[in-house]
Amino acid sequence: MKVRKIVTIIEEITSEGGREVNPPARVAIVAAVIENPWKGQGFVEDLSEGIEATASDVGALLAPAVLAALGATAEAYGKAAIVGLNGEIEHGSALIHTLKFGDHFRVAANATTLLPAVEKRGPAGVVFDIPLKHITDATIRSHHQSIEVRISDAPHPDELIIALAAAAQGRPQQRLADLSTEL
């Protein structure tokens, strides 16, 4: 795995809707900008070699880093694969839609649900939103949220951004009735 740079983003929301948020709502993202393992190879039918070489390593790099950046127990989480313009969406999906990638985060966060994801192809500086859901019950409505990310010079055409996001709580000022009240 060739990593060009690591980006860490931490958002703390201290006011929302004109009211204080206390404690501040905290969301962290760690992203690795890596070389596309299938760079320059044309259409590769079997992606398993690149998955084996990269997916677990990038998951092992990002999972502890995003939890350290959050500095709190994660209650919601999500992931992203943003593919440079020379690659296929399938390349990004190959690296994040495997237990080899996500289990690093699930184990470290004591989580059980599948990670919600964004997969997107774009130029350097493309804006993307990472969806987050509750780590043990994806129906918990208070924790449905997303966070916007932009890295000004990534991904290059032959790169991928692989990212994990973690939130210490649900939405600030969350006050929707539980899903069960509508069933």
Place this chain on the structure above:
Amino acid sequence: MTRPSSSDAGVRKLVLYREEVLNENGSRPERPALRATVAAVIHNPWLGTGPAADLSAAAEAIAPQLAKMLTDRLIADLGGAEAIEAFGKAAIVGTAGEIEHGGALIHTPYFGNLMRDFLQGESIICFADARAEAGETLVVPMWHKSAAATRSHYQTIAARISDGPRADEIVIIAAASTGPRPHARIGDRKTDPIIRAKDLESALA
């Protein structure tokens, strides 16, 4: 209906962006630097005041708090004030404010002198400013904190808050780096030959 305002709680949000370049143009920099911005989204305290309004009282009240908050985060996330080698600052003013409002918060001693003290620097702090809609990217310049003309440390970092500033807000940004550009190799004032326009007549012809 009145729109929710950040004024009720001061700072609406605080955002850290940090990056570490491990590889540039195929090889690892000799000193991989951490670069970061910390941005606070605040309510514009001068909304509705005219162009003759005295900005000093609010600036003296607010700017020191911002300098402390932003530099505390930079110091915590970059490994200490001693590790920081370059710095910069910026303001993005929402569309209902004046550029002068941003300037009042970053260009007076109540912000700049404190930021310099907290980061243990001596240089004037370089800056960028803009009046913009939420989500605008502003490129923030940095230079060496104690020897501003150190060419290896001329660098920038992009800052952007997806939902700020609202029209009635200001984003105040402090930026810092723990080292030079990756593969810095364009000399320095100490090594430059003396170059004058008349020496370059052939190149300019």
